[in-house]
Amino acid sequence: MAAKRIYMDHTAGKPVDPRVAEAMLPYLSAFYGNPSSIHSLGQEAKQAMENARAKVAALVNAERKESIIFTSGATESNNMAIKGFAYRRKDRGTHVITTSIEHMSVMNPVKFLSTRGFKATFLPVDEYGFVSWELLEKEITPETILVSIMYANGEIGTIQPIKEISQIVHAKKTVLHVDATAAVGQVPIDVQTEDIDLLTISSNDIYGPKGIGALYVKQGVRVEPIIHGGGQEQGLRSGTENLPSIVGFGKAAEIAKAEISTESERLVRLRDRFIKGLAGTVPYSFLNGHPAKRLPNNVAVRYSFIEGESMLLSLDMLGVAASSGSACTAKTLEPSHVLIAIGLKHEEAHGSLLFTLGKQNTEEEVDYVIRVMPDIVKRLRKISPLTPKELRE
Amino acid sequence: MYTEKVMEHFRNPHNMGEIPDADGVGTVGNPVCGDLMTIYIKVKDNRIEDVKFKTFGCGAAVATSSMVTDLAKGKTLEEAMKITRGDVANELGGLPPIKMHCSNLAADALHAAIEDYHKRQKEMNK
Numbered sequence: 001m002a003a004k005r006i007y008m009d010h011t012a013g014k015p016v017d018p019r020v021a022e023a024m025l026p027y028l029s030a031f032y033g034n035p036s037s038i039h040s041l042g043q044e045a046k047q048a049m050e051n052a053r054a055k056v057a058a059l060v061n062a063e064r065k066e067s068i069i070f071t072s073g074a075t076e077s078n079n080m081a082i083k084g085f086a087y088r089r090k091d092r093g094t095h096v097i098t099t100s101i102e103h104m105s106v107m108n109p110v111k112f113l114s115t116r117g118f119k120a121t122f123l124p125v126d127e128y129g130f131v132s133w134e135l136l137e138k139e140i141t142p143e144t145i146l147v148s149i150m151y152a153n154g155e156i157g158t159i160q161p162i163k164e165i166s167q168i169v170h171a172k173k174t175v176l177h178v179d180a181t182a183a184v185g186q187v188p189i190d191v192q193t194e195d196i197d198l199l200t201i202s203s204n205d206i207y208g209p210k211g212i213g214a215l216y217v218k219q220g221v222r223v224e225p226i227i228h229g230g231g232q233e234q235g236l237r238s239g240t241e242n243l244p245s246i247v248g249f250g251k252a253a254e255i256a257k258a259e260i261s262t263e264s265e266r267l268v269r270l271r272d273r274f275i276k277g278l279a280g281t282v283p284y285s286f287l288n289g290h291p292a293k294r295l296p297n298n299v300a301v302r303y304s305f306i307e308g309e310s311m312l313l314s315l316d317m318l319g320v321a322a323s324s325g326s327a328c329t330a331k332t333l334e335p336s337h338v339l340i341a342i343g344l345k346h347e348e349a350h351g352s353l354l355f356t357l358g359k360q361n362t363e364e365e366v367d368y369v370i371r372v373m374p375d376i377v378k379r380l381r382k383i384s385p386l387t388p389k390e391l392r393e
Numbered sequence: 394m395y396t397e398k399v400m401e402h403f404r405n406p407h408n409m410g411e412i413p414d415a416d417g418v419g420t421v422g423n424p425v426c427g428d429l430m431t432i433y434i435k436v437k438d439n440r441i442e443d444v445k446f447k448t449f450g451c452g453a454a455v456a457t458s459s460m461v462t463d464l465a466k467g468k469t470l471e472e473a474m475k476i477t478r479g480d481v482a483n484e485l486g487g488l489p490p491i492k493m494h495c496s497n498l499a500a501d502a503l504h505a506a507i508e509d510y511h512k513r514q515k516e517m518n519k
Contacts, residue, residue: 307427309451313395313403326427326451333495335427347424383409383455385431385447386424 004319006365010297010358011154011182012323016248017207017359023251024209027244035241036232045243052250059206059253060180060199061190062216069215069233070246074181074202075105076226077215078148080237081177081198082109084223085146086118089175093143097121097136100341101129101153106179107337110148119143128290129158129342133168140172147176151189154182155325155338155354156289157298166195175221181205181213185256186264186296197221203245207359208252212245267296267357270366274299274355277370282377283391288339288352299355305387306380307350314376320369325352347386396486399456406455408462410445417513419505421498428454428495432462432502436510441465441473446502453488453496457481461499470507476500 007015027048033041035049050065057065071077086096098110100122107122114120121139123131131149140147147169152159162178169176177198180189185206191199199216203209217223217236229238271294275287284304303311308324315322325336326349335349344352355369381387395403412433422428428450435443444465446458460481465473478500482488488497 305449307450307454310403310455313400313452317400317404333426333491345425346427350424350427383406383447384449385420385429386449 004368006320006361006368008299008355008357008361008365008369009321009323011354011356013210014204014207014358015360016204016209017252017255019255020208020248020251024244024248027247031243035243036230048247049241049243052246052253055250055253055257056201056214057216059184059189059257060201060216061192063192063219066234067216067219069217069236070241070249071213071215071237072211072242073213074103074179074200074205076237077200077202077213078103078105078177078179079109080215080223080226081200082106082146082148083113084226084236085175085177085198085221086113087224088222089145090118093145095119095121095141095143096146096148097123097139097144098148099123099125099131099150101125101156101158101338102148102150103154103179103181106148106150125341127343128293129153129156129338130290131160131165133164136165137168137172140169140174144172144174147174149176149178151178151180151183152187152295153289153338154295154298154356155336156300156342157294158289159183159187159293159295162196163194170195182295185252185260186267188260191216191218198223203249203252206252206256208249209245212242212249214249263359264296270357270361270363271296271299273363274357274366274370275301277366278373281370281374285377288342288344297357299357300352301355302344302348302352303377304348304351305384305391306377308352310380311351311353311376314380315369315372318372320372323354323356325354326350394489395452395456398484398486399452399488402456402459402485403452406446406459408445408459408466409447411447412443412445415445415506417506417508417510419502419507419509421502421505422450422454424449426495427451428498430454430458430498430502432458432499432506434465434503434506434510436470439469441468441470444503444506446499451492451496453492454498456485457488457497457499458502460484461503465503470510474504474507476503 033045035046054065175197179200181202201214203212288300308326339349415433416436417434420431430448444462448458
């Protein structure tokens with residue numbers, strides 16, 4: 001319909017880098033061996049898998065490639081880190097701490113554990129989404145076996161000071177899991193200097209294929225498998241390895257490592273141009289999250305008196321793909337728990353709009369959205385009974 | 394997700410606005426849930442002579458509001474009371490299941506406006 005196609009919903013899904021797709025192709029046809037097999041076809045497959053593992057390990061500076069366990073994606077990695085670790089450690093303690101702005105694949109495993117004899121604490125956050133260090137320190141008891149805190153939040157962009165958090169967690173002799181799904185590939189991560197015990201990585205978030213991810217498990221940290229079977233991935237994740245996707249994930253990690261600094265700098269410039277361009281074009285518009293400590297690709301805004309889904313439809317009619325934390329876009333009919341946790345009222349959360357930028361977005365595209373946004377907002381405000389008189393034309 | 398009919402009404406809503414000297418006004422929903430609709434009616438000889446709406450909400454909320462005003466215009470008050478949520482959804486070629494309850498409030502708002510009209514009449518005749 002619309003001639004333009006401007007994709008700004010990279011948190012929901014990213015295109016596969018063409019170089020990644022090319023690297024995967026032989027493994028969909030010629031190299032079909034099972035990495036567990038003794039024959040050469042199997043051994044070639046195993047070699048490709050281990051090369052990919054080394055590339056993923058290098059992206060987060062893991063101490064050895066064997067610390068990378070391939071999974072079906074970030075959701076499984078988070079489940080393994082939380083449930084797998086809690087099961088393993090339950091004789092030492094039954095308390096798990098996380099935050100109130102985690103992804104559902106962290107929130108729900110923690111909630112599940114709380115129905116199975118564990119105690120769960122969901123730390124509140126401030127208006128920007130930051131966790132209080134004092135509160136974290138206070139909440140850790142000798143019973144606390146695991147603290148799970150995300151590296152960065154994909155919805156409001158806020159990047160946590162993980163190194164400082166890690167110092168608090170380790171000073172209290174407990175273990176830190178970090179869901180880095182939204183951050184990997186945008187922010188340089190070093191599991192050794194940041195002292196992270198368990199780290200969730202997703203392939204699609206670094207322009208690799210969907211349906212593949214990894215959990216970094218620091219040497220010496222033990223987790224219980226949550227999927228039992230033939231004992232692949234050092235017994236931690238059974239099931240014949242998804243070799244084409246693993247190879248693609250490895251290639252994506254290699255590209256991300258090589259290009260992270262130039263691409264992140266480019267995205268930061270694009271992001272700030274976008275935020276600056278939107279600000280002030282219409283009254284009663286706000287930025288969600290922190291102005292500076294945010295992901296390079298994240299532009300999260302909100303407009304009063306109107307609702308997010310109707311903004312998304314209006315943008316889609318112009319060929320622009322974005323996202324919203326409004327209840328009207330959710331399966332649960334609840335507004336985003338992240339926006340509620342940073343203190344927004346329900347009606348404020350309904351007016352949220354999220355643009356997440358990616359490799360192919362240009363200044364021209366950003367300028368186009370900045371140009372069309374005021375008319376969209378004005379039209380919907382004209383329809384809305386909540387719009388104050390002075391804004392009606 | 395939405396039918397072309399829904400999108401048509403979302404793009405160009407019919408009867409959008411307010412009637413300052415309305416004979417009846419009905420508001421349903423609330424901004425906390427994400428849907429709020431107000432319907433204004435002007436009544437002459439027991440018929441809905443004019444009807445307008447204002448809506449805060451998703452695409453379905455806007456489209457159902459627009460559709461219910463189309464359905465109600467020119468009808469007698471009794472006929473308009475018989476317009477159901479189902480009628481509105483059907484006229485739009487259907488709504489996604491999840492939207493059937495949360496955003497399909499336009500018929501309720503119309504009924505509330507008619508009830509408000511009756512209430513005002515009663516008070517005037519006191």
